[in-house]
Amino acid sequence: MKKVLITAGPTREPIDPVRFLSNRSSGKMGYALAEAARDAGWDVTLVSGPVCLDPLTGVSMVNVTTAAEMYDAVAEHISGMDLVICCAAVADYTPAVVEGQKLKKTGEEMKLTLVRTKDILGSCREVFGFQKTLVGFAAETQDLERYAREKLERKACDWIAANRVDGTSSGFEVDHNEIILFSAAGETIELPRDTKQNVAQRMLDILTNA
Ligand code: C5P
Numbered sequence: 001m002k003k004v005l006i007t008a009g010p011t012r013e014p015i016d017p018v019r020f021l022s023n024r025s026s027g028k029m030g031y032a033l034a035e036a037a038r039d040a041g042w043d044v045t046l047v048s049g050p051v052c053l054d055p056l057t058g059v060s061m062v063n064v065t066t067a068a069e070m071y072d073a074v075a076e077h078i079s080g081m082d083l084v085i086c087c088a089a090v091a092d093y094t095p096a097v098v099e100g101q102k103l104k105k106t107g108e109e110m111k112l113t114l115v116r117t118k119d120i121l122g123s124c125r126e127v128f129g130f131q132k133t134l135v136g137f138a139a140e141t142q143d144l145e146r147y148a149r150e151k152l153e154r155k156a157c158d159w160i161a162a163n164r165v166d167g168t169s170s171g172f173e174v175d176h177n178e179i180i181l182f183s184a185a186g187e188t189i190e191l192p193r194d195t196k197q198n199v200a201q202r203m204l205d206i207l208t209n210a
Contacts (some may be wrong), residue, residue, distance in 0.1 A: 001043045005036050005076065005081045007088035007120065009049030015112065016099035022173040024136065025089035029137075032061050033085055036063040040204060045081075047073045048054035049088055060160075067091045067117035074120050078128045083207065085135040086121040087161075125156040135159045135207060143168040146177030148182050159183050159207060181206060 008030020012020040029052050034046040043058040047070055055061045062077065064070045067090045078084060093114035103110075124130040137158045138148040142165065148162035162180045165172050178193040181203065188205060191199050 001041065001175075002082045002103070003043045003080055004037050004047070004083040005074065005077055006084065006085045007043045007047045007049075007090075008034065009051040010089045011049045011070055011091045011142050012065050013067065013091045013094040013099045013117075014097050016101065016103045018102050019112075021091060021093075021095070022050075023089050025049070025051075027053050028175065028196050029177055029200065030085075030087035031056060032196040033087060035205065036197065036200040040208075042083075042093050049078070049090075055103050056210070065122070067120075068096060071118045071123070074124075075128060078124065078130055081130070081132060083133045083135070083138045084124055085207075086124075086131060087137050089139065090120055091117055094121060101156070113131075114128065119155070121157070122155045131206060133158050135161065136148045138162040139165040139185070144180065148180070152182055152184060157184065161203060179203065 009027030010023045010025040011063050012022045014020045027048060027151045030197055034056055035042050038044045038058050047062045047064060050065055062073045065075050067131060070090060094117050096113040098114045121136045124134050134157045136151060136155055138151050138160050140147045144162050144164060148160045152160040163177055177192055177196050177199045179191045181189040191202050
């Protein structure tokens with residue numbers, strides 16, 4: 001049985017015991033990919049950030065909260081995978097210090113120092129030594145193709161699935177998506193606006209027949 005690892009959802013970076021930094025990822029696209037892969041007979045490991053979706057049955061669920069935990073989970077599970085799809089919206093920065101107690105209001109301004117998180121997708125080749133099919137996502141509000149192609153190369157992916165997140169009819173939080181797939185081999189495949197389930201199924205067909 002072919003094995004796929006998928007990351008999905010946002011991460012949460014704690015500031016203090018009651019606050020965190022996160023983003024608007026719902027996890028729906030990653031979950032749709034995991035379901036489509038499961039239904040196509042794949043052995044699926046889904047590394048999920050905190051989402052409001054029901055856990056999937058018939059899939060190995062690995063629940064994480066922070067970017068660092070997601071990195072460790074991928075590092076632990078990546079060996080033996082045939083396909084890795086990094087769909088999660090991982091925080092790029094995390095607070096340098098996590099306060100032990102709830103921060104109190106003091107002055108009119110407060111400054112939060114953030115430090116870079118580790119790039120999970122960008123570590124798959126160089127750090128984890130993954131050599132099979134690697135797929136990333138690029139959510140962009142501008143210059144979609146340029147940023148996607150740059151990401152494809154920088155992160156040594158086989159495919160990048162690019163989607164605009166500046167509209168309200170596709171992308172973050174909603175049930176529909178519209179994706180353009182760019183391959184390292186130079187292909188460009190447009191998947192028109194459809195439900196995330198249908199987009200996921202088409203995407204998987206393309207990735208696996210490649
Ligand atoms: O560079 P950017 O974060 O926009 O790239 C997006 C792609 O990289 C997505 O596939 C996302 O899952 C992945 N990523 C990651 N680890 C990070 C940041 C992004 O795997 N720390």
